[in-house]
Amino acid sequence: MWVGALNAHAATSITDQHIADVNNTADWLAYGRNHNEQRYSPLRQIHDGNVSELGVDWFLDLPNDVGLVATPLVIDGVMYFTGSMNVVRAVDARSGKLLWQHDPQVAQEVAGHKLAGWVHNRGLSAYGSKIFAATWDGRLQALDRATGKLLWSVRTFDLADSLYITGAPKAFKGKVLIGNGGTEHGPSRGYVSAYDAETGELAWRFFIVPGNPADGFENPAMEMAAKTWSGEWWEHGGGGNAWHAFTYDAELDQLYIGTGNGSPWNQKLRSPQGGDNLFLCSVVALDPDTGKYLWHYQTVPGETWDYNSNMDIVLADLDLADGPDQGLDQGLDRGPVKALMHAPKNGFFYVLDRRNGKLLSAEKFADVNWATYVDLATGRPVERDGARYEDGSENIYPSPFGAHSWHAMSYNPGTGLVYLPTIHISADFKDEAYDNSWRSVPFEGGTAVDWSQGPNPRAYNGELQAWDPVAQEPVWSVPQDAAWASGTLTTGGNLVFQGEANGMLRGYDAATGKVLWSYDAGLGISAPPITYALDGKQYLSVLVGFGGGFASRLTPGSEGLGWAYGVHTRRLLTFSLDGKSQPAAQPAPHFPPPLVQADFEVDAELAEAGATLYLQKTCYACHGVDVVAGGMAPDLRASAMTLSEMEPFFTNVVRGGERLGRGMPGFPELSDKELEALRHYIRRTAHAAAEAAPGAQ
Ligand code: CA
Numbered sequence: 054m055w056v057g058a059l060n061a062h063a064a065t066s067i068t069d070q071h072i073a074d075v076n077n078t079a080d081w082l083a084y085g086r087n088h089n090e091q092r093y094s095p096l097r098q099i100h101d102g103n104v105s106e107l108g109v110d111w112f113l114d115l116p117n118d119v120g121l122v123a124t125p126l127v128i129d130g131v132m133y134f135t136g137s138m139n140v141v142r143a144v145d146a147r148s149g150k151l152l153w154q155h156d157p158q159v160a161q162e163v164a165g166h167k168l169a170g171w172v173h174n175r176g177l178s179a180y181g182s183k184i185f186a187a188t189w190d191g192r193l194q195a196l197d198r199a200t201g202k203l204l205w206s207v208r209t210f211d212l213a214d215s216l217y218i219t220g221a222p223k224a225f226k227g228k229v230l231i232g233n234g235g236t237e238h239g240p241s242r243g244y245v246s247a248y249d250a251e252t253g254e255l256a257w258r259f260f261i262v263p264g265n266p267a268d269g270f271e272n273p274a275m276e277m278a279a280k281t282w283s284g285e286w287w288e289h290g291g292g293g294n295a296w297h298a299f300t301y302d303a304e305l306d307q308l309y310i311g312t313g314n315g316s317p318w319n320q321k322l323r324s325p326q327g328g329d330n331l332f333l334c335s336v337v338a339l340d341p342d343t344g345k346y347l348w349h350y351q352t353v354p355g356e357t358w359d360y361n362s363n364m365d366i367v368l369a370d371l372d373l374a375d376g377p378d379q380g381l382d383q384g385l386d387r388g389p390v391k392a393l394m395h396a397p398k399n400g401f402f403y404v405l406d407r408r409n410g411k412l413l414s415a416e417k418f419a420d421v422n423w424a425t426y427v428d429l430a431t432g433r434p435v436e437r438d439g440a441r442y443e444d445g446s447e448n449i450y451p452s453p454f455g456a457h458s459w460h461a462m463s464y465n466p467g468t469g470l471v472y473l474p475t476i477h478i479s480a481d482f483k484d485e486a487y488d489n490s491w492r493s494v495p496f497e498g499g500t501a502v503d504w505s506q507g508p509n510p511r512a513y514n515g516e517l518q519a520w521d522p523v524a525q526e527p528v529w530s531v532p533q534d535a536a537w538a539s540g541t542l543t544t545g546g547n548l549v550f551q552g553e554a555n556g557m558l559r560g561y562d563a564a565t566g567k568v569l570w571s572y573d574a575g576l577g578i579s580a581p582p583i584t585y586a587l588d589g590k591q592y593l594s595v596l597v598g599f600g601g602g603f604a605s606r607l608t609p610g611s612e613g614l615g616w617a618y619g620v621h622t623r624r625l626l627t628f629s630l631d632g633k634s635q636p637a638a639q640p641a642p643h644f645p646p647p648l649v650q651a652d653f654e655v656d657a658e659l660a661e662a663g664a665t666l667y668l669q670k671t672c673y674a675c676h677g678v679d680v681v682a683g684g685m686a687p688d689l690r691a692s693a694m695t696l697s698e699m700e701p702f703f704t705n706v707v708r709g710g711e712r713l714g715r716g717m718p719g720f721p722e723l724s725d726k727e728l729e730a731l732r733h734y735i736r737r738t739a740h741a742a743a744e745a746a747p748g749a750q
Pocket of ligand 1 (some may be wrong): 236237313359361627
């Protein structure tokens with residue numbers, strides 16, 4: 054849709070040199086700003102001495118959006134970002150005026166098909182004169198940057214596959230790379246695909262785990278990887294899905310992929326005689342032109358806790374001569390090194406020599422009890438007995454949410470520190486309910502292990518840490534009540550910016566962690582801030598729209614924030630030192646009261662069957678565990694749709710997919726009795742909640 058005027062400079066053809074140029078402060082050309090993924094801008098007009106003067110310069114309300122988690126791009130004075138249902142928008146970066154939007158019509162594309170996944174998306178990629186976007190349902194699309202016109206669209210997986218995309222594509226050297234998620238939604242074999250940026254033609258594909266040897270191996274790397282698996286792993290898919298971290302190293306001309314956990318999580322079922330299970334939970338370096346394997350480093354051999362290595366991969370020159378001496382007797386390099394930094398779910402912060410993948414250091418950045426340390430001589434973690442829940446129920450930390458998730462870390466070459474959003478949650482694992490007959494069901498999935506949130510290892514769930522990657526220790530840290538704060542931005546003004554689930558956007562002194570500025574956005578922030586400068590003025594931008602797994606209440610806590618579905622306005626906020634705009638105030642936090650239908654008699658057996666269906670059909674992934682929503686979707690206990698008089702409407706939505714346009718998939722396979730069971734389960738939870746509410750009779 055064309056709704057505005059062409060930007061005068063919109064003809065700049067983006068090259069790898071542009072994306073690698075750290076001194077260009079006018080633009081934000083890639084997911085992590087530059088090819089190095091540092092999320093560092095040398096801009097210093099806004100600095101530690103004046104950040105308290107920041108005000109809203111312009112804003113754009115997005116009333117039809119839900120979860121917003123994207124990093125915007127800025128190119129030639131235009132900002133590009135993805136919203137809910139993969140709608141791509143271009144706005145004037147000086148005013149917020151909408152220039153064009155592209156709606157990939159996800160609901161129409163998937164009509165009549167099953168669907169796994171999420172309505173949100175983490176970002177875009179730019180190359181040449183194009184913007185690249187990936188859709189929830191598996192399409193990769195090229196748009197004309199000036200007009201938003203669709204230039205090509207390719208399907209990266211079949212709609213029959215229980216996969217999804219939430220990540221940003223990665224453009225480099227005339228190609229665009231994309232992976233997928235879905236490890237928990239069925240028997241999945243992860244892969245990444247690179248397409249020609251001009252034509253959309255498939256250039257190469259790299260599978261992350263080996264398939265059935267009887268079918269032959271795609272390449273020598275798969276043959277090598279197969280030696281680290283046992284049993285009939287291919288029946289389970291194996292997993293490894295790369296849904297997030299892709300880094301192109303413009304200096305060494307290598308591509309790094311952060312790979313996912315096993316499918317299923319439980320290695321005893323996936324690969325019964327053990328083995329490392331390559332290339333799960335690894336950083337894999339590939340030839341960017343051919344997709345050929347170069348090297349790998351595996352963070353979790355034989356993973357069994359969902360400890361994927363999908364988290365961001367940041368490149369920097371580090372001088373390890375300044376660091377501790379623990380590597381000396383292993384003959385490791387001491388001195389300047391082309392480093393790769395990676396803080397995956399498993400709680401260790403890794404520094405690798407990215408010329409060859411050699412481990413330089415690995416230290417705990419959170420409480421970790423699955424392994425005691427990482428042996429620098431072998432590069433392998435030393436696990437503790439019982440960690441694989443081999444002797445029954447076991448409390449393990451980090452939890453499957455990870456000590457660090459997809460919320461990006463940033464690196465400031467000035468302070469030498471990494472600003473790392475950290476999560477402190479443990480989990481109780483047990484697998485007694487599973488045996489070798491277990492199989493994952495497409496679109497229903499499963500992990501072959503039971504787990505629940507365990508006792509918290511600390512007094513708080515979240516933390517912003519400034520981590521010294523040379524000394525491998527924290528320099529300062531700020532505890533946060535709610536985990537799941539946004540990714541971070543750091544600048545030459547000695548600043549760090551981060552949004553929080555409680556709605557606060559804060560600016561910190563990058564050296565000390567002192568809070569220098571806070572802004573209450575009135576709605577949880579999940580997307581990372583960015584900065585850019587136009588006409589001599591520095592801007593700070595962030596999408597405000599509570600989103601991701603915490604907003605879906607995959608882990609409890611978000612229901613207490615009051616960001617109920619459909620109440621608060623999603624918006625794009627941009628700040629400057631002379632900003633004087635006044636966005637409309639957000640409604641107060643809202644806690645939708647459960648609806649009671651006095652004449653509804655809950656049938657215990659039906660309600661139990663409904664509880665099972667609620668898990669099986671992954672209703673919890675949006676509506677929340679135990680039917681307590683966190684804001685990504687309606688709280689069903691408060692939804693009139695579940696009352697008896699609305700039964701035909703309930704059927705149309707749940708079975709008929711009538712709300713697909715809002716991200717609610719249809720479940721055509723559900724029988725009348727199963728729909729009834731779901732309603733009894735939801736009514737039971739609603740009545741229980743109403744009775745427990747303060748003031749209830
Ligand atoms: Ca996972």
